[in-house]
Amino acid sequence: MENQNQYETEKRAKDQALLSNERKVKSKKIIKQASLWLSVLVGLGLIVWGMVIIVKNYDPSIVSNAVKIENIVVSDDWVKGDKNAKVIIHEYADFECPACAFYSPIINKISTDYGNKIAFVYRYFPLPSHSNALPTAYAAEAAGKQGKFWEMHDLLFLKQSEWQSKTNAREISIGYAKSLGLDVVKFSKDIDSKEVKDRVGRDLKEADRTNMPGTPTVFINGTQIETPRSYDEFKEIIDKKLNENI
């Protein structure tokens, strides 16, 4: 009888030890799992936080290896605003480049809002990969000869999808000239003239000489900036420049 009792007590003790061991293993497992998922969550949170910091601290006005050009406005440059303004913006663009078309209304709004506080200079950078970049640049220059450069500039960007992949961009531009009320005979002569081609070629040479990375390339007072992608971003950069050294 006593033996039986002793056996049962021993068995109970063994069972309890086993149970507590099992519990220990189980709780260890739970702790392991919990710490794994906690570190996963923290890791993901850190990634999101890191990305926000990176994006927030990204200063669009700083470009590594920024291209520099002479900060001047030439007499036959296409300029909006005051040539002698404190802030001069040069844009090297291509009428066939979609990013330039996207950018064009932003620039227009900037020039309207800042007026004579800044000068905005448009320069040609027809990329060789765009087959209609040259004929449209010639069209803008030829329209400029009749005082409607900016009108043609806006129209070409606005209707970019209309002529972008066509083979008759020259003829389409003549149609635009007509719609702008230009002297079409003179316009047709001008787009093929050496004078117009040389003027476009001059800007292109400068872009090639300075190794500009692509279109649009934007400069503030002669130093390339990362192209601001929104009106607010652009405004921020200009305001900063306007307030410098005051």
Add this chain to the structure above:
Amino acid sequence: MMSLRKSSTKNSMKISRGLSFIFLFFALVGFLDATYLTAQHFLGKVPPCLVTEGCSTVLTSKWSEIMGVPVSLIGAIYYVVILLLTIAFLSSGKKIFLALAIYGTWVGFAASIWFVGLQVFVIKDICFYCMISAFSSTLLFITGLILLKKSKKISSKNLLI
């Protein structure tokens, strides 16, 4: 014979685990990329485009949002789900998690085909970051297919034993 089979099954399991880590890596790349774009979106910025030149056009196009929700945010959530499912598989060994992740990549792959198509044929501009996402979801899909093949082999071997 049986032990041989067991060891080959074990090896296949090891390969599956190894592949799952590769799976995890691609999901992480996709997550980093999509999170970066989502942060850009909500902070009102467009990232500087590397290699290609269409980031602003693509990321500001009407296809960059679905009912007001940026596509990049949906992408980030997708990659997080794949990531968590893979980690759940690796930590618990339960195949259902891996299966869900693998079948989930089919959705991601289909979405990638759609978005690459949009860029090439409709917007006609390529956004570098979107292509990174397309690449990672394609690689996830391929790794998923390999994993699926492997796990089918394992289960048929298990039946033999």
